[in-house]
Amino acid sequence: METKLKPTRDFTDLKYGEGFGNHFCTEALPGALPKGQNSPQQCPYNLVAEQFSGTAFTVPRASNQRTWLYKIKPSVCHTPFKPCDPTKYKYIKNNFLNAEEMHTTPNQLRWKPLPYNKAEPKDWVESLVTVAGAGDPQIKQGIAIYLYSANKNMGNTVFYNSDGDFLVVPQEGTLFITTELGKMTVGPREICVLPRGLKFSIDLEQESRGYVCEVFKGHFKIPDLGPIGANGLANPRDFQAPVAWYENVEADFTLLNKFQGKMFQSTTKSSPFNVVAWHGNYAPCKYNLDNFNTMNTVSFDHPDPSIFTVLTCPTDEPGVAVCDFAIFPPRWMVAEHTFRPPYYHRNIMSEYMGNIQGVYDAKEGGFGPGCGSLHNIMTAHGPETDVFHKASNSELSPVKYPYENLAFMFESSYFINTTKFVMDDVVNVDHDYFQCWQKLEDLKLQTN
Structure with missing residues (x-):
């Protein structure tokens, strides 16, 4: 039976500000944001000023992340x-x-x-x-x-x-x-x-x-x-x-x-939850x-899967990420003379994939919504056998992957270890996963 719950707080009148990384100014009471300085001697409504910093004070201005909070009580009250x-x-x-x-x-x-x-x-x-x-x-x-x-x-x-x-x-x-x-x-x-x-x-x-x-x-x-x-x-x-x-x-x-x-x-x-106003x-x-504007090829071959990146957390090495969050959303596939599913590959990044809805391009079985997979650094992976044969022989007319299909990937430059308990009973490991590629062993060299 599905669990029916009711949120503790009222969510009927939500409001949002728009824009990633913008400097927001917002107040729940008129005049709660101080004018002229961040930490005045006395804040409006007898509020307390508190800075919430996500970066070091001295990083370049373009990288600095911080927000000033105007609260009923400071966070130290516990x-x-x-x-x-x-x-x-x-x-x-x-x-x-x-x-x-x-x-x-x-x-x-x-x-x-x-x-x-x-x-x-x-x-x-x-x-x-x-x-x-x-x-x-x-x-x-x-x-x-x-x-x-x-x-x-x-x-x-x-x-x-x-x-x-x-x-x-x-x-x-x-x-x-x-x-x-x-x-x-x-x-x-x-x-x-x-x-x-x-x-x-x-x-x-x-x-x-x-x-x-x-x-x-x-x-x-x-x-x-x-x-x-x-x-x-x-x-x-x-x-x-x-x-x-x-x-x-x-x-x-x-x-x-x-x-x-x-x-x-x-x-x-x-x-x-006593912040009456904040800016930062x-x-x-x-x-x-669904707002992701997908890029793809209109001629042949593949752009690399980095073209599907929604967010990235970069390392100190340019172009290399702690995590790239990529999605595989509904989209048109129109390329000619091309094997359209993800190509077989080995990579210097580790890839954890999850499936939100529908069917993922390279896996038609065994990877339903809620499932996950991990392919570590230089571990080979790619389409399962049936997908390979189907894509190798299909007519290359334009096709749209349906709206219901949405998978994602956490891609990282680190070697990824698993916790021992998810290899046991907590999450069910698919011990037969490797079988989806084994019939590819039957491929033969054709010299005619």
Whole structure:
């Protein structure tokens, strides 16, 4: 039976500001934003000024990310943090350098959807399962990939992540997200970015499942377009940030913090969602993937899959990413003299794929919505046998991949290790995944 829930807070009158990385100015009460300076001696409405920084103070102005918050109470108003019950969040693992907890293999891997826990419902944070990753948040290097399958509201439990930014990709069910800076609803075919340190709580109307990518260094940005020019792919105006919203509530709240991969908790006597006004460019945002302006070839061959990049988190090496988030959306295929599905390849990037809806181009079986796969650095992969034969012999007339098809990829320059427990019982591993290519062994050299 499907779980029916009601969000803790009202989401009927949502407003958003437009534009990725813009400097927003928003207030829930008229005149709440101070005039003339960020931290005046006395703020309007007896508010307290607090700066929320996502970069070092001294980075170049073009890269600096920070937001000024005008709050009823400052963030320091909470009891000391204590370690959480280790059994409650036991599937959150972030130190991928610990060989005892990790599984290393060059094999192609595929997983079935993460099931819901019907016997013991879990909220969004409780349901997080670390699938794979690299590095360690302590040294701000690396990436983590999670699944979630939530069927309970967070309510007065509030979470923030000291370790990195979250990119959330819902596959099933809408997330009702309350953040310090305002409220968002994010459903399938949408994504959201929840930056490092942002406090948020997630409620549901029904069971919700999806994927999360966390980057330990840097922030997600729109990729440069190069020869494409000024327009195309994900356009800045289509990203939405919440506008100021607050609640002045005196009640018991639990504050969770993921810190160096471990979970801690504290308590506070009033709502952390007490930001009456804010201005800055360090903020959560959401994006509808249907707004992605797909580029493709109109002649022959393939552009590389980087042409499908929605967001990127770059490393210090130009052109190389901690994570590229790419999608494979509905689109026209018109190229002639061309094998149209993704070509067989080996790559210096690791690729974790998920399927949001429909059928993925290169896999017609075994990779339904909610599934995931991992092809590590220099691990060969490509279309399954039936797709290869079908595409090799089909008539190359224009064809449109239907709207229902939407898959994505987290692509990283790191070697990706999996956690041992997702290789066992928590997520069902498809041990027969390799079989989808085995009949390709029957291909023969033709010299006639």
